[in-house]
Amino acid sequence: MNRAYTWYNSLIKPTWAPPQWLFGPVWTVLYILITLSFGKVFIMLAQDQISFMIALPFILNLVFNFIFTPIQFRLKNNLLAALDILLVLAMLIWAMILIFPIAPWITYINIPYLLWVSFATVLQLTITYLNR
Secondary structure: OOHHHHHHHHOOOOOOOOOHHHHHHHHHHHHHHHHHHHHHHHHHHHOOOOOHHHHHHHHHHHHHHHHHHHHHHHOOOHHHHHHHHHHHHHHHHHHHHHHOOOOHHHHHHOHHHHHHHHHHHHHHHHHHHHOO
16 A cells, blocks of 8 residues: 555544445446537537537536546545535536536536535535644
């Protein structure tokens, strides 16, 4: 186990925090759903079926999602990770609202992602608070 994960394991976590082994399978399923739905958004953008402003929160969501792990495990910065995950959640909600009138299935397929990110946000905020 590397030092970053040793550091994370040493943090105080709430009793309701899920076991570490759960994160891999959950994210595997979510990344499949994200690839299908976000991929369709980017195809629609490329085919001028939607404007860049509709695709923007999808793009920002991916950026904030992908930088979470380096922030959390390389920088070991709980506060910045908490801010980042709030942005992941906000961009996802914005994206789901904007795309719903155009392609409701994209909103629906992202409900599991929304539920997990909502839970992960509360978890990260709690960890940040407990380790202040």
